[in-house]
Amino acid sequence: MGACLALALQRSGLAVALVDAQAPQPVSVSAGADWDTRVYAISPGNAAFLESLGVWRRLDSQRVQRVESMIIAGDRPAGRLSFSAYDAGLRELAFIVESGALQQALRQAIAETGQALPSFNESAISLQVDADCARLELAGGRLLQARLVVGTDGGDSWVRQAAGLEARVTDYRQTGVVANFETAENHRAAAYQWFRDDGVLALLPLPGRRVSMVWSTAAEHAQALLALPAEALAGNVTEASAGVLGMLRLITPAAGFPLRLAHVPKLVAPRVALAGDAAHNVHPLAGQGVNLGFRDVRELVRVLSARAPGQDCGDRPLLRRYERARREDIITMELGTDGLQKLFAARPVWISGARNSGMAAVDRLPFLKTLLIRHAAA
Numbered sequence: 001m002g003a004c005l006a007l008a009l010q011r012s013g014l015a016v017a018l019v020d021a022q023a024p025q026p027v028s029v030s031a032g033a034d035w036d037t038r039v040y041a042i043s044p045g046n047a048a049f050l051e052s053l054g055v056w057r058r059l060d061s062q063r064v065q066r067v068e069s070m071i072i073a074g075d076r077p078a079g080r081l082s083f084s085a086y087d088a089g090l091r092e093l094a095f096i097v098e099s100g101a102l103q104q105a106l107r108q109a110i111a112e113t114g115q116a117l118p119s120f121n122e123s124a125i126s127l128q129v130d131a132d133c134a135r136l137e138l139a140g141g142r143l144l145q146a147r148l149v150v151g152t153d154g155g156d157s158w159v160r161q162a163a164g165l166e167a168r169v170t171d172y173r174q175t176g177v178v179a180n181f182e183t184a185e186n187h188r189a190a191a192y193q194w195f196r197d198d199g200v201l202a203l204l205p206l207p208g209r210r211v212s213m214v215w216s217t218a219a220e221h222a223q224a225l226l227a228l229p230a231e232a233l234a235g236n237v238t239e240a241s242a243g244v245l246g247m248l249r250l251i252t253p254a255a256g257f258p259l260r261l262a263h264v265p266k267l268v269a270p271r272v273a274l275a276g277d278a279a280h281n282v283h284p285l286a287g288q289g290v291n292l293g294f295r296d297v298r299e300l301v302r303v304l305s306a307r308a309p310g311q312d313c314g315d316r317p318l319l320r321r322y323e324r325a326r327r328e329d330i331i332t333m334e335l336g337t338d339g340l341q342k343l344f345a346a347r348p349v350w351i352s353g354a355r356n357s358g359m360a361a362v363d364r365l366p367f368l369k370t371l372l373i374r375h376a377a378a
């Protein structure tokens with residue numbers, strides 16, 4: 001998120017420096033190379049934004065998959081919901097993109113702007129703010145001064161803590177198990193999701209006969225899945241997905257990510273703003289974490305670009321405008337993903353019946369479905 005924000009702010013005419021504790025990892029994104037286990041479902045609105053920054057065109061189109069439909073199944077046969085891009089008047093619901101390829105495209109776009117964007121692969125270790133500027137000290141002893149520091153440093157944001165901004169964290173005690181598989185059947189550009197007793201299983205289409213799995217499940221079950229040999233894991237996922245794509249074959253090692261909800265009531269402090277996971281952490285069941293982050297970036301760039309001539313970028317009313325503009329989208333996604341997670345984690349039979357008939361009811365309401373799709377596509 002930091003690289004995207006830095007590029008967008010630099011293009012808007014601001015002098016920017018990028019600090020990331022982690023050096024960029026070299027990635028192989030040629031057609032024959034292994035597939036990245038971390039993939040994102042990027043909304044069409046964010047893809048258009050990345051295109052406006054010259055990033056999207058740097059992705060190898062052979063490794064980007066359009067999602068044209070989505071099929072969601074509850075834990076009873078009656079619970080079924082499907083979305084189609086065509087029905088909502090869209091070309092696609094999302095694009096599946098590898099995380100490494102996206103980061104590489106961002107770095108290439110930054111390198112090719114022709115303007116210097118100072119980058120430091122060091123941790124930030126101290127933040128001082130006064131009336132005129134913020135001072136950020138890096139682990140190597142360097143001191144950076146800026147009108148504004150934007151924390152895009154992830155769910156455990158150091159900037160958030162240094163600025164005294166609170167995060168209310170709920171641990172889901174779940175892990176997102178991710179892995180890629182080859183499929184026997186064609187996925188036909190469809191994404192699948194199953195709300196099961198043991199969590200939420202999603203299969204996202206990748207180019208060719210491949211899918212990327214995210215199985216959000218109790219930490220102990222996740223440990224058991226991660227410990228399985230390749231064939232047994234593929235067998236488990238084939239069975240859990242009711243064989244809709246035929247027999248699966250594991251093509252990348254599985255990895256696990258702990259899942260939590262973090263609500264950050266205030267996104268700004270004097271000369272500090274938060275964006276990306278530093279500003280919100282949501283359950284991956286809607287595939288919206290990175291999309292929320294890109295929408296933060298779009299809004300912050302919009303607000304800063306619209307400031308009055310000579311107005312300070314760290315001006316409090318300006319930052320408050322950004323915070324207010326982002327509130328509704330973030331809260332909708334936090335409540336939506338948390339509500340769905342809780343609804344499907346609940347055991348009582350009457351709740352199970354209600355949630356499945358609720359899905360079937362939504363499925364019969366084309367207007368509501370179009371509204372939901374259009375929100376997710378932004």
Ligand SMILES: Cc1cc2nc3c(=O)[nH]c(=O)nc-3n(C[C@H](O)[C@H](O)[C@H](O)COP(=O)(O)OP(=O)(O)OC[C@H]3O[C@@H](n4cnc5c(N)ncnc54)[C@H](O)[C@@H]3O)c2cc1C
Nearest residue numbers: 001021022041123124153154176276277287288289290291
């Ligand atoms: C299993 C799973 C599947 C997901 N699938 C999707 C999906 O399909 N679609 C989607 O939209 N989202 C998805 N998400 C969410 C998405 O992964 C996150 O929202 C996104 O990665 C957050 O990006 P970020 O840049 O804000 O934070 P991060 O990716 O965490 O990056 C933070 C950066 O800050 C740096 N940093 C940290 N501390 C410091 C410091 N003190 N000084 C300097 N640098 C520092 C780190 O080195 C790192 O580079 C998924 C999440 C999970 C767990």
